[in-house]
Amino acid sequence: MPPEQNAAFVCAMEDVLDVYERPVNARFPVICFDEKPCQLIRDVLQPVQAAPGRLQRQDSEYERCGTANVFGWVEPLTGRRDAWVTARRTSIDDAHALKRVSEAYPDAVQIVLVQDNLSTHSKAALYHAFPAPEARRLAARFDFHFTPRHGSWLNMQELEFSALARQALQERVGDQAALESTVAHWIGRRTTAAIPIRWQFTTPDARIKLCRLYPKMIG
Numbered sequence: 001m002p003p004e005q006n007a008a009f010v011c012a013m014e015d016v017l018d019v020y021e022r023p024v025n026a027r028f029p030v031i032c033f034d035e036k037p038c039q040l041i042r043d044v045l046q047p048v049q050a051a052p053g054r055l056q057r058q059d060s061e062y063e064r065c066g067t068a069n070v071f072g073w074v075e076p077l078t079g080r081r082d083a084w085v086t087a088r089r090t091s092i093d094d095a096h097a098l099k100r101v102s103e104a105y106p107d108a109v110q111i112v113l114v115q116d117n118l119s120t121h122s123k124a125a126l127y128h129a130f131p132a133p134e135a136r137r138l139a140a141r142f143d144f145h146f147t148p149r150h151g152s153w154l155n156m157q158e159l160e161f162s163a164l165a166r167q168a169l170q171e172r173v174g175d176q177a178a179l180e181s182t183v184a185h186w187i188g189r190r191t192t193a194a195i196p197i198r199w200q201f202t203t204p205d206a207r208i209k210l211c212r213l214y215p216k217m218i219g
Contacts, residue, residue, distance in 0.1 A: 002150045005215045010206070012148035016114055017203045019145050020156075024077045028143075029105055030112045033073040033097070034157035035089045036164075040065040042174030068176045070164070070183055071097045076156050079194035080104075083164065083187045085180040091120040095129035095138075102141050110143050116155055117146040156197050163190070 002009045022030055042063045071093075072083035082104065086093050098113075105111055115121050123144070126135035147154040168186040173179045207214065 001210075002148070002213065004212045006148075006213050007215050009148040009151060010210075010213050010215075012117075012146060013151055013154060013206060013210075014203050016145055016147055016151075016154050017201065017206060019112060019114060020076070020199050021202065022112070026107070027109045028112055029075050029080075029108055030077065031073050031075050031101060031105075031114070032155050032157040032160075033071075033101060033113055033115045034152075034155055034161065035094070035097070036070045036072070036161045037089065038068050038070055038085075038169070038173070038179060040068060040174055040176065040179065041172045063174075065174050068179050069093070070161070070179075071100075072157055072160055072164075072187075073101055074157055074160050074197065076197035076199060079196040081160060081187065081191055083160070083183050085176060085183050087176060089120065091122070091125035092129045094120045095125040095135075098126065098142065099130075099138055102138055108141075111141055112143045112145065114145050114147065114155055115157075116152045117149060121146070156199060159197060160190075 019030055022028075042065050069086045069089040070083055071086060071089075072081070074081040082100070084100075086097075101111065101113070121144075123135075123139045123142075126138050129135070130138065152158060164183070164186055168182050173182055
């Protein structure tokens, strides 16, 4: 959490919380978008598989095999979502990810996008990745809303990544291909279930529970 009496934090927080109050609107869908770095770890010794009366046994020794990245988005009120693996998470990767989000909503007038304020999250990235006409077209498709610094927990895609870690990434994953297979299987099951997210934290709640963050009025 930020220091007390942080006007920049509460301004961005209330903006995001007000977005979450909007009803379902197919013309202006509300999407939460984020990325998650994943360390690739391979077993040095082959685990002993489980058998009747015996749990799987895994040696504590492992080998680090670099990192990969998982992009993901979720439409909280409908349960629509997507996640996929990339080798990196540069601004150009982010631009291509936004294009993938755009293509998921071809009939939307504009996509209301909640994301954190990472340096790669900018409209300028679109111009690095695409010719100017395409970059401008994509930029106009999004209404950007950024979580405050130290406030990435306000992005509901963080809940999706938490579920991914608990449900699919408990085992070691040694290479990008294996991670791609794991994430694809997990997102397939979660998409079929169409699990919505019921966000309960509102602006009135924030003004009570996080009152120390609000600047004190003078005069």
